[in-house]
Amino acid sequence: xxxxxxxxxxxxxxxxxxxxxxxxxxxxxxxxxxxxxxxxxxxxxxxxxxxxxxxxxxxxxxxxxxxxxxxxxxxxxxxxxxxxxxxxxxxxxxxxxxxxxxxxxxxxxxxxxxxxxxxxxxxxxxxxxxxxxxxxxxxxxxxxxxxxxxxxxxxxxxxxxxxxxxxxxxxxxxxxxxxxxxxxxxxxxxxxxxxxxxxxxxxxxxxxxxxxxxxxxxxxxxxxxxxxxxxxxxxxxxxxxxxxxxxxxxxxxxxxxxxxxxxxxxxxxxxxxxxxxxxxxxxxxxxxxxxxxxxxxxxxxxxxxxxxxxx
Numbered sequence: 001x002x003x004x005x006x007x008x009x010x011x012x013x014x015x016x017x018x019x020x021x022x023x024x025x026x027x028x029x030x031x032x033x034x035x036x037x038x039x040x041x042x043x044x045x046x047x048x049x050x051x052x053x054x055x056x057x058x059x060x061x062x063x064x065x066x067x068x069x070x071x072x073x074x075x076x077x078x079x080x081x082x083x084x085x086x087x088x089x090x091x092x093x094x095x096x097x098x099x100x101x102x103x104x105x106x107x108x109x110x111x112x113x114x115x116x117x118x119x120x121x122x123x124x125x126x127x128x129x130x131x132x133x134x135x136x137x138x139x140x141x142x143x144x145x146x147x148x149x150x151x152x153x154x155x156x157x158x159x160x161x162x163x164x165x166x167x168x169x170x171x172x173x174x175x176x177x178x179x180x181x182x183x184x185x186x187x188x189x190x191x192x193x194x195x196x197x198x199x200x201x202x203x204x205x206x207x208x209x210x211x212x213x214x215x216x217x218x219x220x221x222x223x224x225x226x227x228x229x230x231x232x233x234x235x236x237x238x239x240x241x242x243x244x245x246x247x248x249x250x251x252x253x254x255x256x257x258x259x260x261x262x263x264x265x266x267x268x269x270x271x272x273x274x275x276x277x278x279x280x281x282x283x284x285x286x287x288x289x290x291x292x293x294x295x296x297x298x299x300x301x302x303x304x305x306x307x308x309x310x311x
Contacts, residue, residue: 064128064129064130064155065128065130066130066132066152066153066154066155068100068128068130068186068188069092069100069102069130069186070090070092070102071102071132071149071150071152071184071186072090072102072150073085073104073143073146073147073150074088074090074104074206074208075143076088076206076245077231078230078245078246085104085106085141085142085143085146086104086106086205086206087103087104087105087106087108087203087204087205087206088103088104088205088206088207088208089101089102089103089104089201089205089206089207089208090102090103090104090207090208090209090210091197091199091207091208091209091210092210093191093197093209093210093211093212093215093258094212095212097190097191097192097193098188098189098190098191099188099189099191099197100186100187100188101113101126101186101187101188101189102184102185102186103184103185103186104146104183104184105133105181105182105183105184105185106136106141106182107136107141107180107181107182108136108177108180108181108182109176109177109179109180109181110174110175110176110177111174111175111185112172112173112174112202112203113126113173113174113175113187113189125162125173126162126173126187126188126189127187127188127189128186128187128188129160129162129175129185129186129187130155130184130185130186130187131155131156131158131160131181131183131184131185132149132150132152132155132156132183132184132185133149133156133158133181133182133183133184133185134156134158134181134182134183135158135179135180135181135182136179136180136181136182137179137180139182139183140182141182145182146183146184149183149184150184156183158177158181159177159178160175160176160177160178161175161176162174162175163175163176175187195215195223195257195258195259196255196256196257197209197254197255197256197257197258198253198254198255198256199253199254200252200253200254201247201248201252201253201254204246204247204248205247206243206244206245206246206247207243207244207247207254208241208242208243208244209241209242209243209254209256210235210239210240210241211239211240211241211242211258212239212258213237213238213239214238214260214261214262215240215258215259215260215261216240216258216259216260216261217240217242217256217257217258217259218232219259219263219264221264221267222257222259222263222264222267223256223257223258223259224256224257225242225254225255225256225257226254226255226256227244227252227254229242229243229244230243230244230245231243231245242256
């Protein structure tokens with residue numbers, strides 16, 4: 001595979017540049033050649049961050065586990081035509097420090113898989129990549145077609161490349177296909193321990209977030225979701241689903257702080273215990289102050305009596 005830079009392949013760019021260097025060196029004196037060498041090194045340094053880093057992907061080394069994912073046919077309920085299939089990304093957060101992303105794609109050639117912020121401090125490379133799709137010119141995006149994809153028991157024979165790039169210090173990792181495809185693309189990412197999720201969409205799409213069983217969000221004192229989800233519901237497994245429709249690319253950022261369903265109750269119990277403890281301390285302090293005041297008054301009274309007796 002060849003990496004392209006502004007429509008020119010990296011290989012052809014290197015050949016042209018080498019030819020220019022050879023011709024120039026043959027025409028220049030030693031002094032000028034040294035200067036050109038320095039300029040070449042400067043050029044290499046400044047262009048190093050502009051060329052994508054291609055990650056070798058051996059698609060035959062590991063057989064993807066297709067049964068690790070849930071391929072739900074999600075339909076946009078806000079559309080006038082309820083049979084419309086649009087690009088949708090569903091994130092399934094698990095309790096084992098990982099998140100599974102499942103994309104429903106329509107006529108797409110690139111999948112930005114690093115739209116999730118701070119998922120992992122150890123690894124930014126997706127694992128168990130599963131592609132169940134057809135080339136877009138060979139199929140039609142419909143509920144029936146995606147239903148067939150969701151019931152597949154093997155991955156599709158579609159080649160892809162896993163590419164990394166750094167733009168203004170930000171890492172970008174994405175899957176690139178030779179042709180536009182329609183179907184499902186899924187992968188798994190590790191994430192740090194915690195109960196925070198952030199996602200910055202790079203393309204206009206529907207985003208659905210499925211929280212782990214027993215977790216929720218929305219309490220202003222513990223954690224909320226921003227922006228506010230357009231829809232929240234519980235699925236058949238009791239997991240809370242949050243949906244955002246028509247998020248604007250590179251503008252909207254989803255930030256969700258989720259917590260155990262028992263957290264508000266535990267917070268209430270802890271707050272009650274703390275309040276009772278505070279009241280006990282205040283009451284004890286008040287009683288102690290009153291006792292000290294009585295002792296002080298008694299001492300002053302005795303001193304005054306002795307003073308009067310002396311007179």
